[in-house]
Amino acid sequence: MLHLLLDIFRNSVLITGLVIVMMMLIESLDLESKGSFFAGLRKSHTGQIVFSALLGLIPGCIGGFASVSLYTGGILSFGALAAMMIASCGDEAFMIIAMTPDKAIPLFILLFVIAVVCGHVTDMVMKKAGIRDFRNGGIGKPQACHVHNHTHGCGSSSKSLTWKRTVMFAGVIIFIAALVSGILDHDHATIPGESRTAVNFLSEKWMQYLFAAFGVIVLVFLVFASDHFVDEHLWHHIVKRHLPVIFCWTAGILLLVELGLRQLDIDSWISDNTALMILLAAAVGLIPESGPHLIFVTLYASGIVPMPVLLASCISQDGHSSLPLLAEDKKSFAAAKLLNFAIALIAGYTAMLL
Numbered sequence: 001m002l003h004l005l006l007d008i009f010r011n012s013v014l015i016t017g018l019v020i021v022m023m024m025l026i027e028s029l030d031l032e033s034k035g036s037f038f039a040g041l042r043k044s045h046t047g048q049i050v051f052s053a054l055l056g057l058i059p060g061c062i063g064g065f066a067s068v069s070l071y072t073g074g075i076l077s078f079g080a081l082a083a084m085m086i087a088s089c090g091d092e093a094f095m096i097i098a099m100t101p102d103k104a105i106p107l108f109i110l111l112f113v114i115a116v117v118c119g120h121v122t123d124m125v126m127k128k129a130g131i132r133d134f135r136n137g138g139i140g141k142p143q144a145c146h147v148h149n150h151t152h153g154c155g156s157s158s159k160s161l162t163w164k165r166t167v168m169f170a171g172v173i174i175f176i177a178a179l180v181s182g183i184l185d186h187d188h189a190t191i192p193g194e195s196r197t198a199v200n201f202l203s204e205k206w207m208q209y210l211f212a213a214f215g216v217i218v219l220v221f222l223v224f225a226s227d228h229f230v231d232e233h234l235w236h237h238i239v240k241r242h243l244p245v246i247f248c249w250t251a252g253i254l255l256l257v258e259l260g261l262r263q264l265d266i267d268s269w270i271s272d273n274t275a276l277m278i279l280l281a282a283a284v285g286l287i288p289e290s291g292p293h294l295i296f297v298t299l300y301a302s303g304i305v306p307m308p309v310l311l312a313s314c315i316s317q318d319g320h321s322s323l324p325l326l327a328e329d330k331k332s333f334a335a336a337k338l339l340n341f342a343i344a345l346i347a348g349y350t351a352m353l354l
Helices: 002-032 039-043 045-057 062-072 078-087 092-099 101-128 141-148 163-181 205-224 227-240 243-263 274-284 294-301 307-316 323-328 330-353
Strands: none
Touching: 002 062, 002 163, 002 205, 002 227, 002 243, 002 323, 039 045, 045 062, 045 078, 045 101, 062 078, 062 205, 062 323, 078 101, 078 330, 092 101, 092 294, 092 307, 101 307, 101 330, 163 205, 163 227, 205 227, 227 243, 243 323, 274 307, 274 330, 294 307, 307 330, 323 330
16 A cells, blocks of 8 residues: 555656646746747647647657646647547557557557547537637736736846745756656556667657756746746746645545556456447546556457457547646546547447448
């Protein structure tokens, strides 16, 4: 039990830290550039969807965390968020690469195409139905201060070594050190030929180094940003408001899922009925956790279930990627999960009939 709690704590710190660093970076770049940094992405719906789907294709969950942060920041549309969740296989992507290397690339290409098409259709339907968004709010909202004060930025330009600036600076440094040292690493499938000392682009380690670099950029903003920006936007809006919520919800859901899975024997539900297995794979995909879905990768690699079952599983599930979304915006989480479940069923059954 102690090992389980420590593992949940480590994963919760990793997920929360990655999301908070991304939020701070987005807030800093967006507000300091008066919205111009992400202007191109905001104006291009196609660009948002393609970019988000590509983030989803990155093995592991870090690309998904970035997409969720951009969505809650008001930069990506709901269709782009859905595209990421469709394209993302979470940690199961490592298993797919390891166990079925010849099928991995065609599967990922298919997921990308489905993600982009469904993302476009989702945004079009929402627009015609008059549904602007599912968001409750986001870190992009405070941009209004730029309209009133372009000369001096958001508030006073004075800079001082406040305790809030010091705490955030120390926290980011500690998180960067934890990423680089591997303290927060969690296990993935071992991919043949993978080196444990070098950065392998089929592992999540290089993404952790990338986020460490993002952390360094955040440190620069913390050094040179005004007291008003540090206090109001970074401390009160992100650290004080978002960090506790994301950490508590992430830890709580991970604990609940882990304890629940110990009571369930998914293996006993396996059937040779493909239609039933597609439904089961899509339903299990609703669980915001990496692990339960591995059984469908294993069954496919063993020749027990056909590709439509694996396809439905990959579309419906997104590993840990949606956990921060559940903490930040439960309405968007529910809508995206139900949408992906429906798309998984449609794609699975269509592939079965072909």
